[in-house]
Amino acid sequence: MNHFQGSCLCDSVRYELTGELQKFFLCHCQRCRKDTGSAHAANLFVKPVSFHWLSGADLVKTYHHPDSRHVKSFCQNCGSAVPTVIDNVMVLLPGGSLDSDLPHKPDANIFIDSQANWSKNSGDLPSFAHLPE
Template structure:
C-alpha cells in the first residue's frame, strides 16, 4: 500500500478503500477543508467522538473497484448524509449539495494526507467523555 500521494498537474491524487477492499477509489484534486465534527449525528454514525471529513468543490471522485454495493443514508430532515460499503460498513466518499460538494472520510484514504484538520465543529454537542484525551495512557497496540 502506497503512503505517498502523487501530484498530477498541480493536483494531488489520493487512493482510498473500504475495510474489505471491495470498493476502491481515487480522488484527483485538492481538499479545501478538513473538519472534525462532534455533532450527535456524527457521533452516532462513527460510533466515536467525532467524524473526520475532507471537503472539496473541485476534486474529482473516481470509483476504481466496486465489487460490493455502496449504500447512502440521508437522515430525514437534515443535511447529514453518509455513504458506506454494504459488505463491511466502512465509510466512503459521497457527493452532496447537488453533486457540488465532495465529502471524503479521512480514514478511508490509503495514501498519506499532509493536510491537518482546520477546525473542530459542533463542540457544544461533544461527548461527555471527549475531554483531555491526550492525557490518557497510550499504547502502540493492545495493552498487555
C-alpha cells in the same frame, strides 16, 4: 497536484482523487458521533471533478437522515464509511477511508458544543503502539 486513494475495509469499494482538498473538519455533532460510533467524524470535502470511483460504486449505499443535511455512505459488504457525492456539488470523504497519507492536519473541530463529555481533555491519556495487556 495531489493524488489520494482510499478504500473500504473489505477492499471492494475503491476510489481516487486528484487535486486540492477543500476543507478537513473533525465534527463532534451527535449525528456524526452516532454514525461513526466514535468521538467525532473526520470529514474531508473535495470537488466532484477531482473524485472518481475505481471499483465497487454499485456497492455504495447512502443514508440521508430525515429533515437534515446529514448523509453517510457505506459499503454494503463490510459497512465501512466511504465517500458521499452530494448533489454533484461536493464530495464528503471520511478521513479514515483514505489509504494515502494526508499532507496536513484538520482545519478545525466543529460542533464542539455537542462533544461527548468522555472525549474532552483526552490528550493526557496513556498511549500505546498496540493493544495493551
